Amino acid sequence: MKRILDFLFERIFGTTYNLASFLYICLEGFFTNFPRGINLFINVSKKQIYFTGIQAIPITIYIGIFMGMVVVTQIASFITGIGDLSTITNIINIGLVRETIPLLMAIVTITRSGSAITSELNLMKINNEFLTLRSLGINYIYSLIFSRIASFIISLLCLTIIATFMSILSGGISLYLFTNIATEDFFNTFFYRISPFDLVLLLLKAMFFGLIISTICCFYGLVIKKSVTEIPQLTTKAVLKCFYYVFIINIFLDMLVVLWE
Numbered sequence: 001m002k003r004i005l006d007f008l009f010e011r012i013f014g015t016t017y018n019l020a021s022f023l024y025i026c027l028e029g030f031f032t033n034f035p036r037g038i039n040l041f042i043n044v045s046k047k048q049i050y051f052t053g054i055q056a057i058p059i060t061i062y063i064g065i066f067m068g069m070v071v072v073t074q075i076a077s078f079i080t081g082i083g084d085l086s087t088i089t090n091i092i093n094i095g096l097v098r099e100t101i102p103l104l105m106a107i108v109t110i111t112r113s114g115s116a117i118t119s120e121l122n123l124m125k126i127n128n129e130f131l132t133l134r135s136l137g138i139n140y141i142y143s144l145i146f147s148r149i150a151s152f153i154i155s156l157l158c159l160t161i162i163a164t165f166m167s168i169l170s171g172g173i174s175l176y177l178f179t180n181i182a183t184e185d186f187f188n189t190f191f192y193r194i195s196p197f198d199l200v201l202l203l204l205k206a207m208f209f210g211l212i213i214s215t216i217c218c219f220y221g222l223v224i225k226k227s228v229t230e231i232p233q234l235t236t237k238a239v240l241k242c243f244y245y246v247f248i249i250n251i252f253l254d255m256l257v258v259l260w261e
Contacts, residue, residue: 029142053155064166121221151226152214160206
């Protein structure tokens, strides 16, 4: 029994400790080296924002429109008989803005960008590119790793905001088309009912999701040894760890909200 508990403790808290230590090393590398190598830092950040953020805007818009239409019309079909528009907007706020959109965007970025970061860093390490940078006096933790983490957080924040806006917009239009509820009434009620706390929670989830996803993917991008065959294994492991920690963080934040309210 003791061996089982020790194994579980090491698997759960050991990984968390390693990720926290890795993030601390990244932050230390940034504050120690800044502003040296800022040009490389900015270039890597621009490429990461372009790939993770800008190129993902079309799929983000589609997800926002689709989720807004589906969730809003399904909710409205049950509640419009009561005639309580405030109840509809309340459920949309909790179910769509607080929960569904942040999780969906986290899943999209994990499968699309997170796996790419892990694979790219693994290849760079196998090709000894990090050793080359170190021989040139460049701190790759600062210029190549922390830049990816920072730009990943920014990208996920922007994508979450875009998806949320599109879901609310498509939801209002869907209500008008399928239930004859005026779009103006829906928007007035929704923006009256939504609070700054809801917006802060949305941004906090996006920020923490972006932080943990990018940290995990960068961490597993550096643990490869020598074999190329390790790349798909580490990429899969990074993706699974991302899902695990994203859901844990989501549950933790929701519990804090329940206690706060």
